[in-house]
Amino acid sequence: MTDNLAIKAANISKKYCKSLKHTMMYGIGDIAKNAIGLSSNSSYLREGEFWALDDVSFEVNKGETIGIIGANGSGKSTLLKLLNGIFMPDKGRIEITGRVGALIEVGAGFHPMLTGRENIYVNGSILGMSKKEIDKKFDEIVDFAGISDFIDAPVKHYSSGMYVRLGFAVAVHCEPDILLVDEVLAVGDAKYQVKCFRKFEEFKKMNRTILFVTHSAEQIVRHCDRAILINDGAIISGGNPSDVSNRYMDLLFGKGTEGSISETCEHQVSVSNNLDIKDVLSEEIKRFIEEPCVGDKFSFRKSYSKTEYRWGNRYAEIVDYLVLSDKSADPVKCKTSEDFYLYLKVKYIKDVKRPIYGLFIKTVDGITISGNNSRDLDINRSFISQKTGDTIVVHFHFIPKFTSGEYMLSVGVAEDADGEIVPLDRRYDAIHLTFTNQGLSSGLVDIELKFEYMI
């Protein structure tokens, strides 16, 4: 182990037990064995057990900020608890250099009846601070938590946000060399999160190491030097944060195919910025248009969302789509402020005289950002009628001026029957995309706010 390593985890595994009855039996058995100096032979599985973490190895250098990402139940928290020494690995070995501070659950150890002041002292001691250290840091902690008015109120009267802030404040002020943070930041409001990340930056400057677990691909990309993606107890990807978070998105919403097309495209095509993405990816578009439509290819796209709501009389069907953005075809992650194209392939089952094509964009919370359709976009209100068996490709283009986040796209074909709209095939919330905005503006829409000094 070289001197620059903060954490070295070699082939660590941890097993859990599903059944409560077995847990009890095994627990007593293991303790009894250990007590008389016997090994608990933990490297094989007994009935009812499973590996929550399986053969995980990684190294973290001093001063690095590492993001750990993964779906619920993938083993992230278990990993943190092993690194913190709360659990012992059943196999493998962890070497840690430096004092570890962990924030696995905020406010663990707070006593609801005691005041904030008393709890700072108790929690500080639990985290290994001496009274002198706490005395010295006390004002800073209160200030960081922003609860000075309530410091002498019992914490049971605190809001959950205040609770979290106080817990986090104590943990970061015990000056650990290595800080382990579980998804506790999610509870605080945005302002507080910014404050926390600023604290992380400070830590980093002092050559301290941070490991934090999150669900937010955005946080990983913005704040980490490296990222680790855990799935089913194993590390499936590690390295560059944006690659890892892409892989995570694939895993969550995509089809889980290895070596996604977007990556391939990124590698194959070297794009200079002034070229239109449409020209660069003209091959992709050609292939999309010429491909014969067999079955519903729509639902095999990587950004397809299984939770779509599909309805309509199906006189026409949207059988496939293609997204071009961020220099790639069919990505799950897109960039804002860059050209965005959405191609739809529509197959007609019946004759439709006056078809309308529509697109709506919503946030994952269901707030519609914008949307319109081909009829209302066209001043002349002209239609291109379709016959049974026809296949047509249409495309939407816009420059997404959103803030970073996840967005749902809804597409639809309808028929204008004397001014009344008859839905043929509507696929609501059918495409799930993550947009990253390089800027830091908040809200829904990036209005490209400018600022200057007038002296």
Place this chain on the structure above:
Amino acid sequence: MKDMNIRTIYESDKFIKMGFFVLWREMVLSLFRSRELIWRLFLRDFSARYRQSFFGVLWAVLNPVITVGIFVILNRSGILNIGKTSVPYPVFALIGISVYGIFSTGLSLCSNSIVGAGSMVVKINFPKASLVIASMGQAIVELLVRLVVIIILMIIYGIVPMWTSVFFPFVLFPVILLTLGVGFILSLMAGVLRDVAYFVSFLTTLFLFLVPALYPAPQIGILSTLNKLNPLSHLIIGCRDMMILGHVSDPAGFLLSSLFSVVIFLISWMIFYISEPRIAERV
């Protein structure tokens, strides 16, 4: 940054691999480092416990006084014949039951200390023995409060203790160690078996009648044999002797029982230390 290069290793069977000597050194170091934490946890429990109560710590007096009171009534009405005691019965019994309280209160608090601490056991890495030891503090506080009542009673009855009675804390110490020893094991077991709580309340009720707390040590019969075999009996008699007579009347029995308590404490402490991470998994 003196800690910057501290190296910690976590692996399975860590404590077996490190060897007996290193294990004990780590245990002692860990206990020494957690002295402040133990004090904090004690303060936390103490202030939280009485914060919303009007009579507060006075409750500690009520229970033994009523128990002793009932025994006095039973005795006077001839239902029970406790026999002759060296000092008036109320003083005699109150000392006995107060010392026994260290064991009974201590045991029920210790055995619940890990499970009762809730999520912090699973979410924070800290020396968990401090939870058990800190909960013992509560039992000691109760004894101190009861001592005040005992002293008042002694004044009322005109009993003058010997000057050597000031050594009372030293003879009390083995009782604390024995309670901690049993408490360590029970707190571990409570993590996996919820039966422990019921067991403890059963055990403390049973022992109240099995040990000579409310009555003088019998000289004949099965209870006499049981008392001779029970280290707790010797310890309680020793404490009461020290309080009233200023010396221990049966030094051999007392010393043997003390030795037993120390051994139990050390073994249990080690088992507790080794099993700490396992218990975090199962709680």
